[in-house]
Amino acid sequence: xxxxxxxxxxxxxxxxxxxxxxxxxxxxxxxxxxxxxxxxxxxxxxxxxxxxxxxxxxxxxxxxxxxxxxxxxxxxxxxxxxxxxxxxxxxxxxxxxxxxxxxxxxxxxxxxxxxxxxxxxxxxxxxxxxxxxxxxxxxxxxxxxxxxxxxxxxxxxxxxxxxxxxxxxxxxxxxxxxxxxxxxxxxxxxxxxxxxxxxxxxxxxxxxxxxxxxxxxxxxxxxxxxxxxxxxxxxxxxxxxxxxxxxxxxxxx
Ligand code: OAD
Numbered sequence: 001x002x003x004x005x006x007x008x009x010x011x012x013x014x015x016x017x018x019x020x021x022x023x024x025x026x027x028x029x030x031x032x033x034x035x036x037x038x039x040x041x042x043x044x045x046x047x048x049x050x051x052x053x054x055x056x057x058x059x060x061x062x063x064x065x066x067x068x069x070x071x072x073x074x075x076x077x078x079x080x081x082x083x084x085x086x087x088x089x090x091x092x093x094x095x096x097x098x099x100x101x102x103x104x105x106x107x108x109x110x111x112x113x114x115x116x117x118x119x120x121x122x123x124x125x126x127x128x129x130x131x132x133x134x135x136x137x138x139x140x141x142x143x144x145x146x147x148x149x150x151x152x153x154x155x156x157x158x159x160x161x162x163x164x165x166x167x168x169x170x171x172x173x174x175x176x177x178x179x180x181x182x183x184x185x186x187x188x189x190x191x192x193x194x195x196x197x198x199x200x201x202x203x204x205x206x207x208x209x210x211x212x213x214x215x216x217x218x219x220x221x222x223x224x225x226x227x228x229x230x231x232x233x234x235x236x237x238x239x240x241x242x243x244x245x246x247x248x249x250x251x252x253x
Pocket of ligand 1: 194
């Protein structure tokens with residue numbers, strides 16, 4: 001393992017920050033074995049492009065195909081467990097007075113780890129919703145029909161995730177906007193920071209006076225703007241950050 005270098009100024013900022021906003025992406029779940037969106041195709045699904053399945057148009061054309069694709073993706077995540085990166089953010093939430101975790105991931109691993117204040121800007125694949133009225137239903141795997149029908153109105157249920165071409169849930173978007181605007185420190189973790197609003201949130205925080213720290217195994221479009229860039233995997237860097245900042249040793253748990 002390469003040595004992880006965490007600037008002491010970042011430790012100081014984290015220790016003294018009243019408000020911290022964190023944005024996570026697929027990179028934090030990589031070490032839990034969750035394939036990223038575009039990695040996730042198997043032979044079975046190889047002839048389909050995710051960008052052509054995760055759309056409202058695809059669901060309209062072939063609801064069963066799209067439902068089965070999500071069923072397959074849900075099964076990939078079923079055995080996954082939160083890793084030390086997710087668990088470090090649970091500790092961080094207990095140490096920082098005002099802490100918000102914004103995630104683009106739909107795998108639910110932050111909540112499984114124990115994070116409380118989580119904003120899911122792209123939804124959650126473990127929930128479904130009525131394609132007509134938007135009513136939310138848990139545990140889609142319990143249904144036999146593919147896709148199941150809404151018990152209230154008979155329309156198809158669909159995964160409760162944001163598809164290409166759809167807008168983000170307005171409340172989640174508003175809440176993430178506010179936490180970015182008002183934080184003292186913004187951490188961008190394991191995201192390519194290409195998709196909106198992920199691309200804008202750290203910049204918005206910076207414009208409003210926050211420091212921005214990025215943790216990633218490689219540079220991204222955000223890196224030139226970040227106050228701190230820590231190269232390394234989330235599951236290695238975050239426990240180290242928590243250990244140095246608050247003397248909480250995750251490896252001892
Ligand atoms: P990406 O797949 O675009 O980027 C993953 C990022 O994680 C990359 O920058 C990697 O370098 C980094 N990475 C990989 N392994 C890592 C590790 N162990 N530790 C730290 N970093 C690591 O995923 P997202 O940025 O999450 O949207 O993608 C954003 C959105 O684009 C997704 O939510 C999805 C997709 O289209 C929707 O489905 C609406």
